[in-house]
Amino acid sequence: MGPLANERSIITPYRRHEAGSQPPLSYPAYQSNVRRAPTKPLILLPHTLSEITGPIYGHGEIGETDNDLTRQHGGEPIGERIIVTGRVLDSNGRPVPQALVEVWQANSAGRYIHQRDQHPAPLDPNFTGAGRTLTDENGVYRFVTLKPGPYPWFNHYNAWRPAHIHFSLFGRAFLTRLVTQMYFPGDPFFPYDPIFQSVPDEKARQRMISKFDLETTQPNWATGYKFDIVLRGPEATPFEG
Amino acid sequence: MDLVPNPSQTVGPFFHFSLTTAAHSVRCIAGPQAPGERVWLMCRVLDGDGAPLNDAMIEIWQANAEGKYNHPDDPRISAKDPTFTGFGRLGTDENGMCEFETIKPGRVPGPGNVFQAPHLNVAVYARGLLRQLYTRVYFAGDPANQQDPVLALVPAERRGTLMALSDPARPGHWRFQVHLQGEQETVFFDV
Numbered sequence: 001m002g003p004l005a006n007e008r009s010i011i012t013p014y015r016r017h018e019a020g021s022q023p024p025l026s027y028p029a030y031q032s033n034v035r036r037a038p039t040k041p042l043i044l045l046p047h048t049l050s051e052i053t054g055p056i057y058g059h060g061e062i063g064e065t066d067n068d069l070t071r072q073h074g075g076e077p078i079g080e081r082i083i084v085t086g087r088v089l090d091s092n093g094r095p096v097p098q099a100l101v102e103v104w105q106a107n108s109a110g111r112y113i114h115q116r117d118q119h120p121a122p123l124d125p126n127f128t129g130a131g132r133t134l135t136d137e138n139g140v141y142r143f144v145t146l147k148p149g150p151y152p153w154f155n156h157y158n159a160w161r162p163a164h165i166h167f168s169l170f171g172r173a174f175l176t177r178l179v180t181q182m183y184f185p186g187d188p189f190f191p192y193d194p195i196f197q198s199v200p201d202e203k204a205r206q207r208m209i210s211k212f213d214l215e216t217t218q219p220n221w222a223t224g225y226k227f228d229i230v231l232r233g234p235e236a237t238p239f240e241g
Numbered sequence: 242m243d244l245v246p247n248p249s250q251t252v253g254p255f256f257h258f259s260l261t262t263a264a265h266s267v268r269c270i271a272g273p274q275a276p277g278e279r280v281w282l283m284c285r286v287l288d289g290d291g292a293p294l295n296d297a298m299i300e301i302w303q304a305n306a307e308g309k310y311n312h313p314d315d316p317r318i319s320a321k322d323p324t325f326t327g328f329g330r331l332g333t334d335e336n337g338m339c340e341f342e343t344i345k346p347g348r349v350p351g352p353g354n355v356f357q358a359p360h361l362n363v364a365v366y367a368r369g370l371l372r373q374l375y376t377r378v379y380f381a382g383d384p385a386n387q388q389d390p391v392l393a394l395v396p397a398e399r400r401g402t403l404m405a406l407s408d409p410a411r412p413g414h415w416r417f418q419v420h421l422q423g424e425q426e427t428v429f430f431d432v
Contacts, residue, residue: 023371032369035289036421042431053312055328093242104259114255130259174302175432181250199248230244
């Protein structure tokens with residue numbers, strides 16, 4: 001066997017997205033998209049080791065209050081305390097353990113601590129709005145935080161984003177990387193929000209909405225929301241590549 | 242059980258205080274102990290008007306100097322390499338730029354038992370992008386580019402958009418421009 005044969009590797013490609021389940025590249029109702037979305041078709045890439053491996057990143061860097069956004073300062077932040085929890089699964093239904101989950105959000109008044117958010121709503125000295133955690137062996141994550149407020153933006157006249165928490169996930173591969181947003185049930189801004197509406201399939205849109213959960217809710221302390229997250233999973237059949 | 246992955250949503254304009262703080266940015270992809278040819282890669286992201294994006298985030302994933310990924314699904318890796326994560330993540334500045342320090346990766350096996358040319362795998366995130374864009378950085382002038390099976394999928398006239406260019410005045414320094422639109426639009430991949 002020559003050196004090439006020795007370097008041979010077995011590749012299990014990942015499943016591709018179903019039509020309509022992801023937002024398109026171009027969605028002009030979202031104005032920032034107009035001069036930023038590529039206009040030429042993507043080139044289909046067969047999966048190689050470059051795509052099916054990925055950063056095993058963030059381990060050992062989790063601080064004690066990183067998953068409790070209400071305890072990161074000297075006092076209690078103001079707002080509705082909530083527990084957000086769920087499982088991270090792959091598209092084959094297998095839990096994704098040891099996955100880094102990062103979140104960021106506005107405070108209960110709808111204001112981000114970010115310097116580029118200057119709209120007239122108060123900052124909360126006891127709330128930053130950033131958190132991170134790792135999923136456990138069953139793919140379960142859990143955050144304690146505040147319910148974020150909706151906030152105005154400049155996309156169109158009288159535009160407001162539905163209340164949301166940004167999620168960023170590292171799965172097992174560079175192609176399982178997911179940045180998304182979690183919404184709350186019954187938000188009145190859904191019909192007017194081009195970011196939410198950019199996902200063509202109605203069922204896919206519903207998967208971005210957390211569910212109120214009485215079991216997660218803790219008496220006299222915090223309301224609970226369930227939000228499961230599905231990442232791409234491998235195909236059933238490996239091939240030599 | 243078949244489940245449908247969650248839809249992607251834009252990273253938006255306000256991610257920095259979570260994803261690219263000093264503690265969570267990763268400028269150095271390969272530590273000083275990592276063997277290989279040292280590379281400083283300046284990336285720049287431009288929109289359809291040629292204006293720099295001051296609110297983009299770039300992530301890089303790459304193999305080590307031997308062409309091996311620091312990951313359990315690379316069957317040629319026997320143990321985690323402590324000198325080398327292979328991962329980088331930075332936000333762009335007011336000029337749309339960010340600079341990574343790394344090493345030039347080795348050649349990774351590709352489809353059909355052909356070796357790929359040295360390349361970095363890149364994901365671009367920004368306000369306005371509803372999902373991340375995947376591209377690759379190759380090294381202009383590397384003879385291996387001629388046989389690369391992925392470059393072969395790209396129309397010849399667009400391959401140049403995937404090339405980092407070396408700075409003749411500063412050895413080891415490379416530049417890579419991401420054009421989101423326009424005549425020079427970068428090749429993005431459907432992975």
